[in-house]
Amino acid sequence: MTRTVIAQGTFDILHPGHVHYLEEAAAMGDELYVIVARKANVDHKAKPICPATQRRDVVGALEAVDEAILGHEEDIFVPIEDLDPDVIALGHDQHHDDEAIRSELEARGIDCEVRRASPGDPTDDDQLLSTRLIIDRILERRG
Numbered sequence: 001m002t003r004t005v006i007a008q009g010t011f012d013i014l015h016p017g018h019v020h021y022l023e024e025a026a027a028m029g030d031e032l033y034v035i036v037a038r039k040a041n042v043d044h045k046a047k048p049i050c051p052a053t054q055r056r057d058v059v060g061a062l063e064a065v066d067e068a069i070l071g072h073e074e075d076i077f078v079p080i081e082d083l084d085p086d087v088i089a090l091g092h093d094q095h096h097d098d099e100a101i102r103s104e105l106e107a108r109g110i111d112c113e114v115r116r117a118s119p120g121d122p123t124d125d126d127q128l129l130s131t132r133l134i135i136d137r138i139l140e141r142r143g
Contacts, residue, residue: 003029008071008087009094011049017018017091017129019062025089026064028115030075034059034068034142035079041071044095045132054076077108085112092119 007025011018011034023056026032034055039047048055060068072078078087089103090096101114120129128134 002031003087004083004085005029005032005087005089006080007032007091008035008037009047009091010042010048010075011059012050013130014058014133015129015134016127017065017120021089021091022062022119023064024117024120026088028087028089029085031066032064033079033083033085034065034095035071036068037071037076038073040071040073041076049135054105057132059094074095077104077110078108080105081108086108087113087115090114090116092117112138 005028007022009018022032022034025034030052032081035049036052036059036141037062056068056070059065069079088101090101092100098114098116105112105114128137
């Protein structure tokens with residue numbers, strides 16, 4: 001029996017923190033599907049710079065990812081219903097409320113585990129593990 005894992009995020013400017021999250025998510029099962037958020041669904045931080053299809057294609061090129069898909073524009077749970085995963089892997093610092101996700105999954109009849117990835121361990125103090133920090137550094141040095 002194949003154990004399916006879903007990870008999700010914006011993945012605007014891919015960085016080592018994203019790679020760690022997706023590798024850890026992949027290790028939680030046999031197949032990793034990544035749902036890339038649409039611009040319309042990003043309301044907890046600045047809108048992404050890169051187009052959704054570009055973000056999906058870059059994420060899909062990672063070795064740990066079996067398939068990257070675009071999220072649904074109105075209902076973020078639609079792709080989850082379609083894929084019927086065994087695990088939803090959340091990033092260690094994602095804004096999601098684990099219990100609210102579990103409640104919504106239960107209400108929709110989706111029986112899966114919700115797990116958080118670990119924060120990882122940066123290899124050096126100068127490593128940028130946040131799109132926001134990368135953008136800040138670009139503006140600081142080139143703005």
